[in-house]
Amino acid sequence: MASDVEAQFTDVYREHYEDVLRFVRRRAHPMYVDDIVSDTFLTAWRRWRELPEEPRPWLFGTARKVMLNAHRGQHRQTAVAVRIMEVGGDDSYDGMIAAENRMDLVSAWRQLSAADQEVLALHVWEGLPDRAAASVLGCSRAAYTMRLSRCKRRLAKAFGSTSCPAPILTSAN
Template identity: 40%
Template sequence: MDDDDVDEDKERFAAMYDACRMRVWAYAVSRVGAQAADEVVSETFMVAWRRFAEMPAASLPWLLGVARNVIRDSARAQVRRDSLAAELRRWTEEATADVADGVVDRLTLLRALTELSDADREVLTLIAWQGLAPREAARVLGCTTPALRVRLHRARKRLAEAAQTSSGRGRRAVDSIEMGLS
């Protein structure tokens, strides 16, 4: 594809974007509200740009179908996040604070895990709960082993901070499972 073809595609895409953006946005608002609509529109047009050659001449129905899929995928992801958060909350509610220090540390860590981002929670659980080696976890996350180690270090630090905030036992709780996270 030469520069003229690329420029022509950019112009056609810009014209299609200008013609359809507000209608895709209105559709998204009707499904997910104004706050999330901008993200849905962005993802929809990102897909449209990647698959521009496949887009039919009547682009609006195709774009609305993509927006629908983006919304559906986002809802599925939210259900997964909510389910995990509910499971973590259930585990913390089942634990009692007046038993052995190990249980208290576990409770502290579970509460702290609910405070972390999905990305931090994922890297920690791949290593500690799934028992993956850093190289294996890096493969799962699609990054290099050194990048995984940096992410793991930062996630551990945020976990300790969240545990400290929740109970004052953060460093001790994280130290108690440090061997499982290395």
């Protein structure tokens, strides 16, 4: 029996490790990534019987809680901030335009609250369906969908246009 559970856990770990690692890398300081991922899978091992059939959203939610708990100790009033990759060095005119747009988007992103950043990150970067993203945040699908819609509007307003940048408009559903 124990070896069956170990084998099942190993399968879950192998299948979802890279996704959890990417999820955490986008949100945490590089110095803490390994510890957060380890704690996430340790929690999964300890609460094995509670893992749903599709564990990916549960693992993301657990990683998020680990990060929030760690962050709470440092800054009680701020939530997880998603890091945005730096613009690459492209010297062409198109590259300069893309860089300017990216800087505008970074500026707009920073104007959003940490909660809005998290909602958009689950949608855009993690590609989670609404129901799974709601599970990560611990809210209903309807509440998540409403939050996502409002976040998109706030980002568009901060970006200085009537619509969000293309990647944010695409739906994971």
